[in-house]
Amino acid sequence: MTRTIAIALLHHPVLDRAGQVVTTSMTNMDLHDMARSAKSYGLASMFVVHPIEAQRELVRRIREHWVAGSGKNRIPDRALALELIRCVVTLDEVLAELGPDTEIWTTAAEARGADVVRYADAKTRLAAGTSPVLLVFGTGWGLAPSVIDQAALRLEPIAAGVPTGYNHLSVRAACAITLDRLLG
Numbered sequence: 001m002t003r004t005i006a007i008a009l010l011h012h013p014v015l016d017r018a019g020q021v022v023t024t025s026m027t028n029m030d031l032h033d034m035a036r037s038a039k040s041y042g043l044a045s046m047f048v049v050h051p052i053e054a055q056r057e058l059v060r061r062i063r064e065h066w067v068a069g070s071g072k073n074r075i076p077d078r079a080l081a082l083e084l085i086r087c088v089v090t091l092d093e094v095l096a097e098l099g100p101d102t103e104i105w106t107t108a109a110e111a112r113g114a115d116v117v118r119y120a121d122a123k124t125r126l127a128a129g130t131s132p133v134l135l136v137f138g139t140g141w142g143l144a145p146s147v148i149d150q151a152a153l154r155l156e157p158i159a160a161g162v163p164t165g166y167n168h169l170s171v172r173a174a175c176a177i178t179l180d181r182l183l184g
Contacts, residue, residue: 004132005183006045007038007175008094011055013144021146024139026055031062031085032078033172034137039081041179046084047094047134056087063087091147094134102132103152106143107178114148116156119181125153126182135178137171 009030012023026048038046048059063085065071072079088094095102105122117125126133136147148154158177159167169177 003126003129004044004098005126005135006043006047006094006098006132007034007135007137007179008047008049008091009034009171010091010136010138010143010147011048011050011140013146014138014140015142015144017141019141021144022140023051026050026059028062030139030172031059031082034175035081035084036078037172037176037179038084041183043084043179045086047086047088049088049091049094051089056089059085059087091136091150098132098134102134103129104147104150105133105135105153105155106148106151107135107137107155107158107174114151114154116154118156119178122153122155123182135175135182137175137178139171 011026013021014024016022031048035046048056050056050059063082066075066078066082068079086097088097095104136143136151138144138147155178157167158169158174
């Protein structure tokens with residue numbers, strides 16, 4: 001049996017720079033780039049988790065433009081990627097859709113003291129298991145502790161091979177790197 005693997009772009013609950021739980025705004029680039037990465041690596045779905053209806057409506061309109069509108073006529077390959085996008089209100093909705101045995105795997109620039117798993121070990125675990133896996137990517141300044149605490153696996157932070165003193169990748173870049181390390 002092949003595992004179902006999906007990603008979630010979480011806009012709430014995430015942290016702001018002061019460490020407070022907030023809701024962030026959706027960005028068009030995140031949708032396009034993360035959906036293209038998900039399609040390239042054969043993922044089942046890309047969930048956009050946002051509690052604000054106006055933001056979910058914006059996601060739906062962007063998706064519709066590229067999947068069925070004039071965007072599909074201009075760039076048909078984009079439609080194949082954006083078809084993967086699903087809008088939901090909460091992370092619980094994603095888990096309900098994927099099933100009760102879904103493993104949440106988190107990614108973060110900082111693990112906040114939690115145990116982490118190296119990518120090589122996670123790749124081995126991914127290949128050996130059968131339960132669905134949801135890779136959760138946070139916006140803002142990272143995932144809220146309540147999300148990190150739900151994780152069955154916390155991936156090690158992505159970092160350069162040599163210390164640079166800087167580590168603030170875009171969520172799009174983190175997604176692409178993570179997928180390549182796990183599925184490439």
